[in-house]
Amino acid sequence: MQRLCSPAFIGLAALAGVLIVLPLVVTSHFAIDICIRILLFAFIGVAWNLMGGYAKQLSLGHAAYFGLGAYTSTIMQIKFGISPWIGMLAGGVVAMLASLPIGAVCFRLRGPYFAIATIATAQVLMLLFLKFRDFAWGAEGTTIPNLGNTPLMMQFEAKAPYYYIALAMLALGLAITYRIERSWMGFYLVAIGEDEDAAEAVGVNAPQVKRNIYMISAFLTALAGTFYVQYIYFIDPNTAFNFNISVEAALVSIVGGIGTLWGPVIGTVLLEVTSALLQSWLGSGLGGVQLTVYSLILISVILWRPTGLLGVFTDAYKWIVRAPPAREAAIDG
Amino acid sequence: MLETVVQAVINGLLIGGIYALVSIGVTLIFGVVKIVNFAQGEFVMIGMYISYFLATYFGIDPLLSLAISMPVLFVIGVGLQHFLIRRVLGLGDMPQIFLTFALSLLLMNVALLLFTANYRTLHTSYSDLALHFAGLYVPVAKLVAFILAMVLSGILRVFLHSTDMGKAMRAAAQKPEVAMLMGINPDRVFCVATGVSLALAGAAGSLLMPFYPASPTAGQVFVLMAFVAVVLGTLGNIKGALIASLMMGIAESLGIQFVGADSGLIVVFAMLLLTLAFRPNGVAGGSAR
Amino acid sequence: MAEALVVRNLSKRFGGLRAVQNLSFSINEGETVALIGPNGAGKTTSFHLITGFHRPDEGSVTAFGREIVGLRPHDICAHGLARTFQVARPFGGMTVLANVMTGAFLRDKRPEVACAKAYEAIEFVGLSAKAHTPARDLTTIDQRRLEMARALATEPRLLLLDEVMAGLNPSEIDQAVALVGKLSKRGLTIIIVEHVMRAIMAVARHIVVLDHGQKIAEGGPKEIVKNQEVVRAYLGSGYVHVATAGET
Ligand SMILES: Nc1ncnc2c1ncn2[C@@H]1O[C@H](COP(=O)(O)OP(=O)(O)O)[C@@H](O)[C@H]1O
Ligand SMILES: [Mg+2]
Numbered sequence: 001m002q003r004l005c006s007p008a009f010i011g012l013a014a015l016a017g018v019l020i021v022l023p024l025v026v027t028s029h030f031a032i033d034i035c036i037r038i039l040l041f042a043f044i045g046v047a048w049n050l051m052g053g054y055a056k057q058l059s060l061g062h063a064a065y066f067g068l069g070a071y072t073s074t075i076m077q078i079k080f081g082i083s084p085w086i087g088m089l090a091g092g093v094v095a096m097l098a099s100l101p102i103g104a105v106c107f108r109l110r111g112p113y114f115a116i117a118t119i120a121t122a123q124v125l126m127l128l129f130l131k132f133r134d135f136a137w138g139a140e141g142t143t144i145p146n147l148g149n150t151p152l153m154m155q156f157e158a159k160a161p162y163y164y165i166a167l168a169m170l171a172l173g174l175a176i177t178y179r180i181e182r183s184w185m186g187f188y189l190v191a192i193g194e195d196e197d198a199a200e201a202v203g204v205n206a207p208q209v210k211r212n213i214y215m216i217s218a219f220l221t222a223l224a225g226t227f228y229v230q231y232i233y234f235i236d237p238n239t240a241f242n243f244n245i246s247v248e249a250a251l252v253s254i255v256g257g258i259g260t261l262w263g264p265v266i267g268t269v270l271l272e273v274t275s276a277l278l279q280s281w282l283g284s285g286l287g288g289v290q291l292t293v294y295s296l297i298l299i300s301v302i303l304w305r306p307t308g309l310l311g312v313f314t315d316a317y318k319w320i321v322r323a324p325p326a327r328e329a330a331i332d333g
Numbered sequence: 334m335l336e337t338v339v340q341a342v343i344n345g346l347l348i349g350g351i352y353a354l355v356s357i358g359v360t361l362i363f364g365v366v367k368i369v370n371f372a373q374g375e376f377v378m379i380g381m382y383i384s385y386f387l388a389t390y391f392g393i394d395p396l397l398s399l400a401i402s403m404p405v406l407f408v409i410g411v412g413l414q415h416f417l418i419r420r421v422l423g424l425g426d427m428p429q430i431f432l433t434f435a436l437s438l439l440l441m442n443v444a445l446l447l448f449t450a451n452y453r454t455l456h457t458s459y460s461d462l463a464l465h466f467a468g469l470y471v472p473v474a475k476l477v478a479f480i481l482a483m484v485l486s487g488i489l490r491v492f493l494h495s496t497d498m499g500k501a502m503r504a505a506a507q508k509p510e511v512a513m514l515m516g517i518n519p520d521r522v523f524c525v526a527t528g529v530s531l532a533l534a535g536a537a538g539s540l541l542m543p544f545y546p547a548s549p550t551a552g553q554v555f556v557l558m559a560f561v562a563v564v565l566g567t568l569g570n571i572k573g574a575l576i577a578s579l580m581m582g583i584a585e586s587l588g589i590q591f592v593g594a595d596s597g598l599i600v601v602f603a604m605l606l607l608t609l610a611f612r613p614n615g616v617a618g619g620s621a622r
Numbered sequence: 623m624a625e626a627l628v629v630r631n632l633s634k635r636f637g638g639l640r641a642v643q644n645l646s647f648s649i650n651e652g653e654t655v656a657l658i659g660p661n662g663a664g665k666t667t668s669f670h671l672i673t674g675f676h677r678p679d680e681g682s683v684t685a686f687g688r689e690i691v692g693l694r695p696h697d698i699c700a701h702g703l704a705r706t707f708q709v710a711r712p713f714g715g716m717t718v719l720a721n722v723m724t725g726a727f728l729r730d731k732r733p734e735v736a737c738a739k740a741y742e743a744i745e746f747v748g749l750s751a752k753a754h755t756p757a758r759d760l761t762t763i764d765q766r767r768l769e770m771a772r773a774l775a776t777e778p779r780l781l782l783l784d785e786v787m788a789g790l791n792p793s794e795i796d797q798a799v800a801l802v803g804k805l806s807k808r809g810l811t812i813i814i815v816e817h818v819m820r821a822i823m824a825v826a827r828h829i830v831v832l833d834h835g836q837k838i839a840e841g842g843p844k845e846i847v848k849n850q851e852v853v854r855a856y857l858g859s860g861y862v863h864v865a866t867a868g869e870t
Binding site for chain 1: 424427431439441445446
């Protein structure tokens with residue numbers, strides 16, 4: 001009961017309420033499209049953050065799983081007529097399985113070389129899909145047949161349903177993160193991120209923990225891939241395995257607050273809103289503006305606030321509430 | 334058949350010389366400053382644009398503008414080290430990786446804004462020249478680039494072995510404490526290392542210009558190749574990076590010849606992943622320190 | 623009494639350097655043994671070999687009746703061997719409590735249980751006042767305490783302590799000695815690497831002396847102090863005389 005009255009709970013409930021009624025109020029396609037992008041990329045960020053943020057395994061190849069999810073569901077849909085809802089889960093499983101050999105290779109490396117190896121895996125997959133002309137349409141890609149309003153095939157005429165799917169995915173990702181953060185797994189992940197050898201010394205099976213979190217992260221990222229191609233009705237290797245997806249997954253977490261529950265969400269809101277504003281001021285003609293601004297934000301965050309901007313908000317909150325500094329008790333929450 | 338193979342090997346070897354310049358730069362910064370410079374490819378790109386504009390507006394041959402691109406990039410490197418990299422040293426992997434990574438994104442996109450995505454090619458008097466012998470074909474521009482790349486690598490080697498600064502760099506690469514004891518200001522050593530590394534990238538850019546189009550993303554292939562070469566050739570090891578780069582050039586070229594025009598990178602990445610898979614203890618760091 | 627640890631013919635080379643050569647010794651359950659020797663003698667390397675951080679070139683290590691060479695460090699920890707590092711390696715971004723809980727999760731995955739156990743271990747090493755301090759803000763000495771608590775939270779049967787008393791002042795050394803004594807009373811088997819002779823005399827009934835990777839002597843404290851070869855090993859390497867090392 002006490003918990004239901006806590007400011008955190010009330011805040012969360014209010015936020016959920018706002019997010020649920022939002023599509024009823026906002027009717028502009030442009031605005032709702034931005035909301036969907038924010039939810040989607042926040043979700044991808046959350047998936048990345050589980051491994052990259054908590055365990056500090058700084059992957060720059062999550063596009064691999066995004067693409068595998070996208071292709072699995074699309075191939076199942078177009079070649080076999082299977083609903084993308086099922087394809088979505090299948091894509092998740094494919095990504096999970098793919099993460100095993102990829103992890104086996106990449107986890108031999110630490111730090112920057114891990115990041116480089118993950119870039120290589122995503123690139124290899126993209127190059128392979130460029131070659132698979134027979135069952136994956138090669139470089140030309142394919143449009144996804146528009147069946148009109150068929151919820152069972154994850155196709156809708158209005159934008160609101162897409163919005164709710166993305167919202168549900170993000171809620172799922174946050175719930176998983178919340179659970180993991182508070183369990184032994186969360187402690188093990190952070191310990192590995194801090195010092196893998198020291199973690200091993202206190203009984204943490206680091207390879208196994210990393211493998212498991214990589215599977216979860218890959219699974220979730222793949223869901224986003226399926227959703228994205230269903231939303232834009234098009235797939236090609238360059239969209240599905242785009243390096244920018246890998247980058248944005250990591251970027252939003254770092255800007256918001258790496259290894260925190262809400263960091264990726266804050267980061268995505270900030271970056272996507274910035275990019276939307278830039279677009280409406282400058283038009284979409286000027287390629288490069290968005291990433292220029294992103295990279296400037298990233299550099300500033302790294303130099304001045306490497307723990308991410310979430311901290312700025314929590315500090316401000318503490319300052320306003322004038323609460324005594326929260327005791328960082330590990331499991332009080 | 335044999336001729337085709339030899340031709341592919343020659344092509345690969347020649348471009349491998351350029352990869353070597355980039356790889357040596359990456360491995361030099363890694364060895365001395367312990368930073369992986371994700372932006373190295375963008376400095377190659379800057380080198381290309383410097384030579385391109387000097388050639389277009391002042392008619393300076395790209396091989397001569399080497400004498401301008403290298404010092405300019407050296408200065409940029411010193412500034413990069415002094416104003417940016419220095420601030421994230423010792424802060425762990427995340428800031429170190431993402432600082433240079435963000436820089437890479439920044440430079441690429443600023444180049445896109447300034448120069449647009451258009452490919453810019455430079456036509457020099459020797460762009461179309463080639464040596465023919467025994468049915469083989471060796472483009473002069475690539476041959477000259479290769480030779481100059483090897484000369485620069487040689488000069489770097491002499492610098493590292495016979496100057497105080499070079500010795501300090503090698504000491505810093507092996508045992509940072511020792512370098513400190515030699516009474517050499519580590520900041521200066523780091524600045525020079527980064528400067529030299531970027532100068533090599535700039536040289537690669539200038540040498541490429543007679544036969545390779547400049548574009549904002551032109552550097553990416555080279556940095557990817559360099560990373561693979563540096564991992565294969567053992568981190569921080571200049572000779573290893575050089576040999577691995579030449580091998581990668583050859584592997585890529587054979588891939589293009591025998592698997593398909595767009596398969597060069599697949600072959601190279603496959604090489605990386607296979608090596609990683611079969612090297613028992615990984616390459617970058619064992620289990621205990 | 624049953625043997626807790628049997629080390630037989632353990633060897634490790636680093637390139638041309640023989641860091642540990644043909645090392646053999648054994649420890650009974652409940653015993654406290656000191657491993658001493660000048661810097662570079664191979665003490666830390668021996669710990670790495672026993673706890674699975676390095677793979678020995680030759681030799682075997684049997685702990686509580688099981689061969690453990692080839693096991694991964696976490697398996698060895700699960701088998702009941704916990705260690706500290708010579709230079710403490712706390713999880714800097716985590717609080718003291720979270721650090722120690724990480725160790726406690728080895729035996730019980732429930733957060734409440736791990737938390738209770740962690741508090742107990744933190745109290746035991748005298749760090750209660752700093753339970754919620756981030757580990758990176760601790761002094762070096764407190765970081766070593768933390769590492770001990772973290773190791774204890776894994777409920778080990780054999781504890782390997784690598785120079786936990788280096789840099790302590792005399793009264794802190796007394797505290798640390800008392801702590802080790804308390805652990806020993808609980809029935810824990812302990813191997814301790816230490817330079818502080820006074821502390822070694824106080825805690826260890828048995829001493830193994832290493833020099834250049836080889837065991838040069840073994841026996842009770844009294845014998846060891848008188849042993850000519852031991853004295854020579856310390857003097858020969860320009861090290862402080864064993865008998866006076868405690869006062870530095
Ligand atoms: N990872 C390593 N690589 C190479 N040499 C090492 C390594 N670890 C230790 N050594 C060397 O092995 C010898 C023994 O070191 P160590 O076990 O740390 O000694 P001690 O703990 O007794 O002071 C030293 O000469 C040291 O330099
Ligand atoms: Mg030692």
